[in-house]
Amino acid sequence: MxxxxxxxxxxxxxxxxxxxxxxxxxxxxxxxxxxxxxxxxxxxxxxxxxxxxxxxxxxxxxxxxxxxxxxxxxxxxxxxxxxxxxxxxxxxxxxxxxxxxxxxxxxxxxxxxxxxxxxxxxxxxxxxxxxxxxNDDVAVEDSLFTQGRRGVAGTVIVEKIVGAAAEAGADLATCKALGERVNAASGTMGVALTSCTVPAAGKPTFELAEDEMEMGVGIHGEPGRRRVKLMEADALAAEMIEAICKEDGPRSGDPVLLLVNGMGGTPLMELYLVYDAARRLCEERGLTIARSLVGDYCTSLDMAGCSITLTKVGDEMLGYWDAPVHTAALRWGV
Amino acid sequence: MxxxxxxxxxxxxxxxxxxxxxxxxxxxxxxxxxxxxxxxxxxxxxxxxxxxxxxxxxxxxxxxxxxxxxxxxxxxxxxxxxxxxxxxxxxxxxxxxxxxxxxxxxxxxxxxxxxxxxxxxxxxxxxxxxxxxxNDDVAVEDSLFTQGRRGVAGTVIVEKIVGAAAEAGADLATCKALGERVNAASGTMGVALTSCTVPAAGKPTFELAEDEMEMGVGIHGEPGRRRVKLMEADALAAEMIEAICKEDGPRSGDPVLLLVNGMGGTPLMELYLVYDAARRLCEERGLTIARSLVGDYCTSLDMAGCSITLTKVGDEMLGYWDAPVHTAALRWGV
Missing domain, CATH: 3.40.50.10440 (Dihydroxyacetone kinase; domain 1)
Structure with a gap:
């Protein structure tokens, strides 16, 4: 290790x-x-x-x-x-x-x-x-540590939008309802190129051959949908976006927030490349990319891989997204 | 790959x-x-x-x-x-x-x-x-692609400080002189846990055994000072900070900007741990940590590892460091 x-x-x-x-x-x-x-x-x-x-x-x-x-x-x-x-x-x-x-x-x-x-x-x-x-992860129902869908990178978007509402004076019931709406409007799918290694375990959480990826991986290295052969970024992004849009996901005409999230061991150069692929695919579906975020926000130790999140957003959520934020990892307007 | x-x-x-x-x-x-x-x-x-x-x-x-x-x-x-x-x-x-x-x-x-x-x-x-x-890299004189010392993560600090000066109306000669002063006040040392892989090459740039690190590595995977056995973070940071301080580096009483930079494949959790070690070591030397930056700023594709940069800063440089910046990777005050 x-x-x-x-x-x-x-x-x-x-x-x-x-x-x-x-x-x-x-x-x-x-x-x-x-x-x-x-x-x-x-x-x-x-x-x-x-x-x-x-x-x-x-x-x-x-x-x-x-x-x-x-x-x-x-x-x-x-x-x-x-x-x-x-x-x-x-x-x-x-x-x-x-x-x-x-x-x-x-x-x-x-x-x-x-x-x-x-x-x-x-x-x-x-x-x-x-x-x-x-529970934004569309990959699987039930998993190693979960009943129902897992909560993953969409959580960042919930925290940002509800955070801005709370800052603006929304009451507890309003914050809760807004958080549930943002979560319901969000879908995420992840992929791993390598396993993470938990320090206390000292070895990779799962085995992945040199020509394999785990499609739909969880952020602790839980199994996803299937083990697949290495794919090109376009094909990968297409499968991920198809999975997100399939059930209750955004449809043609919808404005979306597009988050391409690194899993911890993936260079920014590759994340922007996946963002480029995801953006083209969204546009082909008639989605409007209203806002974008690219980087490491919800990681899995040193795992190489990424997740794509789409959140269907309206003017209220966009206003809260754009509101000032001053944290270690997200900062604007301050 | x-x-x-x-x-x-x-x-x-x-x-x-x-x-x-x-x-x-x-x-x-x-x-x-x-x-x-x-x-x-x-x-x-x-x-x-x-x-x-x-x-x-x-x-x-x-x-x-x-x-x-x-x-x-x-x-x-x-x-x-x-x-x-x-x-x-x-x-x-x-x-x-x-x-x-x-x-x-x-x-x-x-x-x-x-x-x-x-x-x-x-x-x-x-x-x-x-x-x-x-040419802030203190690791080696002359290297695979360089005569003299290499320019690495300290470049980010030069770009930030000179950028603020230019924004404030400094003329060309002043910007050049300031940039040269920031560079001279900066020292960086890097370490690799794994090699990067250049896409066109399709294989790791260099071989590193499971129990080895490259101390003083360059940002293209160029050789550093020596191949060492895996070290604890404290020992690693101590060797890096010793190398930076040795020649013309900051001394007791000096305020410094401390940058712990990820090489692209290193999780943030580890970078903050190295920052913790570096901070303790700086304080033991009597340095004052005036400003800090932790994250991936000058990377080497998917290399796991990090670099530490110390820049000796005075009030003028700190003022420019704190000035508003609005870029994709650094943003504050805007």
């Missing part, structure tokens, strides 16, 4: 400490239990947005804490859900009197732990918490 | 087309010959900054075209210098009456081609062009 680490036991601690120090103008890190919150705190009367889950998907979620996006993120160990005590402590720290919205990727461990935290929190603050569950 | 591409011949064209489309609010792409310029053009009376060189180092340089940084970038084929006709056409397109500054990484091919372009341009516009040569 080749990784830039000291010991497998300290990967999260040292990486998180580096993250906190590099972005001390944006975030502060709480250590016992671990969560990341805005350096300036949450403005009184604003709905507080909290996300979290296993580490290894950076910049998700701590990289999205800051003005216009999350109020707190709870990082678990690599590919391991964060714990209810982290989520509860984060909620107590950032609750600014308008309630707490948990944004949770649909993985069984995350869902269970966030439910426990929400319950505990609800007992103390009746009616003041809600949850949005993301 | 596993890459998200269609054919090796079209990698640059398709990636550049995707880049241009994804960032059409910031840049426009000229195709014959190829260069990227600001979508809004260069303001009259501003010194025009042009960089370029072989592709495969994305986001360098096209990702740094925009307000507060470059006016144009000339991308060559992968790891192949751009040509004088690209540079000349870019200079003619962005010259806004205050002269053109070429920022050139010290590689023999780049230097030769930029010299030719500068000469041709100089014949047409006497006295209105100048060049800053970057």
């Amino acid at each position: 080749k990784k830039l680490i000291n010991s497998v036991d300290n990967v999260l601690n040292e990486s998180l400490r580096g993250f906190g120090a590099a972005h001390s103008d944006i975030v502060s890190v709480n250590w016992e239990p671990k969560f990341v919150q805005r350096a300036g705190g949450t403005a009184k009367g604003k709905v507080a947005l909290i996300s979290g889950g296993g580490s290894g998907h950076e910049p998700l979620h701590a990289g999205f804490v800051g003005q216009g996006m999350l109020d707190a993120a709870c990082p678990g160990e690599v590919f391991t859900s964060s714990t209810p005590d982290q989520m509860l402590a984060a909620a107590q720290a950032v609750d600014a009197g308008a309630g707490v919205l948990f944004i949770v990727k649909n993985y069984s461990g995350d869902v269970m732990n966030f439910e426990m935290a929400a319950e505990m929190y609800g007992e103390m603050h009746e009616g003041e918490q809600a949850t949005v569950l993301t | 596993k890459k998200l591409i269609n054919s090796v011949d079209n990698v640059l064209n398709e990636s550049l087309r995707g880049f241009g489309a994804a960032h059409s609010d910031i840049v426009s792409v000229n195709w014959e010959p190829k260069f990227v310029q600001r979508a809004g053009g260069t303001a009259k009376g501003k010194v025009a900054l042009i960089s370029g060189g072989g592709s495969g180092h994305e986001p360098l340089h096209a990702g740094f075209v925009g307000q507060g940084m470059l006016d144009a970038a000339c991308p060559g084929e992968v790891f192949t210098s751009s040509t004088p006709d690209q540079m000349l056409a870019a200079a003619q397109a962005v010259d806004a009456g205050a002269g053109v500054l070429f920022i050139v990484k010290n590689y023999s091919g780049d230097v030769m081609n930029f010299e030719m372009a500068a000469e041709m341009y100089g014949e047409m516009h006497e006295g209105e062009q100048a060049t800053v040569l970057t």
Whole structure:
């Protein structure tokens, strides 16, 4: 295993400490239990947005804490859900009197732990918490760690758009409803060229031959739809976009947000090439690319590969997308 | 070779087309010959900054075209210098009456081609062009493609700081002198865990055993100082920072900008961990971390590894560093 680490036991601690120090103008890190919150705190009367889950998907979620996006993120160990005590402590720290919205990727461990935290929190603050569950991955129903579809890169779009709404003063019910609409409007499909390697495991999560890819891979290296031979980027993007559009996806005439997301080990040059292919395919389908995002946003450690997300957007969502954001990983208008 | 591409011949064209489309609010792409310029053009009376060189180092340089940084970038084929006709056409397109500054990484091919372009341009516009040569890589004197030290990630810092000065109205001579000062104040050292694979070659540029790293590697996979056994991040960072500080590097009491740069195939989680190690080591030396940057800025295709850059900064450079920038890869204050 080749990784830039000291010991497998300290990967999260040292990486998180580096993250906190590099972005001390944006975030502060709480250590016992671990969560990341805005350096300036949450403005009184604003709905507080909290996300979290296993580490290894950076910049998700701590990289999205800051003005216009999350109020707190709870990082678990690599590919391991964060714990209810982290989520509860984060909620107590950032609750600014308008309630707490948990944004949770649909993985069984995350869902269970966030439910426990929400319950505990609800007992103390009746009616003041809600949850949005993301499940944008169209690849498979049920998977290694999930009942139902998995929550993947579309979560970034949910966090950005709901984050802007909360910043603009939307109440908890409105934020929850908006988050569910953005999630429902989003579809993602991923592909892996190589497996990721979990530090504690010390070897690749799955085997992939030199001429193979995993189509529909999950962000922890869970199996996708099928093992395929290496494809050209155009064919790859075509299969991914077909899968996204097939069920309830965007149709001719729809404006979409197109996210081409790197899995952690893929160079930007290739991501822009996939974006070019995806864009052409969307245009052939009559979709209008209203906004674009290309880069590493929801990764899977060192996996080479990418995912494509399409979110059908209207003027309200576009307005929130364009609103100022100041986080470690997304920043504009500030 | 596993890459998200269609054919090796079209990698640059398709990636550049995707880049241009994804960032059409910031840049426009000229195709014959190829260069990227600001979508809004260069303001009259501003010194025009042009960089370029072989592709495969994305986001360098096209990702740094925009307000507060470059006016144009000339991308060559992968790891192949751009040509004088690209540079000349870019200079003619962005010259806004205050002269053109070429920022050139010290590689023999780049230097030769930029010299030719500068000469041709100089014949047409006497006295209105100048060049800053970057050579921040402390690893080796002379290398596979270079006489003298190589220009690597420190180039990003030169482009940001000089870009802000040009935006603020500095004249050509001032921009050139400032660029040379930033370069002289910068030292970089890189390490590779894996080789990159050039698409046209179809196989790794060099062999590296499962327990080996290349210490001091160049951004094209050129040899560094020595082949070493896998090290822990702390030991690795210590050797890199020692090398940077040794000759004319920052000393106790100096404020520095610390850049931990990913080589393209390294997850963000590891880069923040290296940043944590580098930060501790700098503080032990009495250096003050005035500013930080962590991420993929000057890459080497899919190489796993990173580089560390330290730039000794004063108030003037910090002011320019903090000035607004609006490019595809660096954005703040806008």
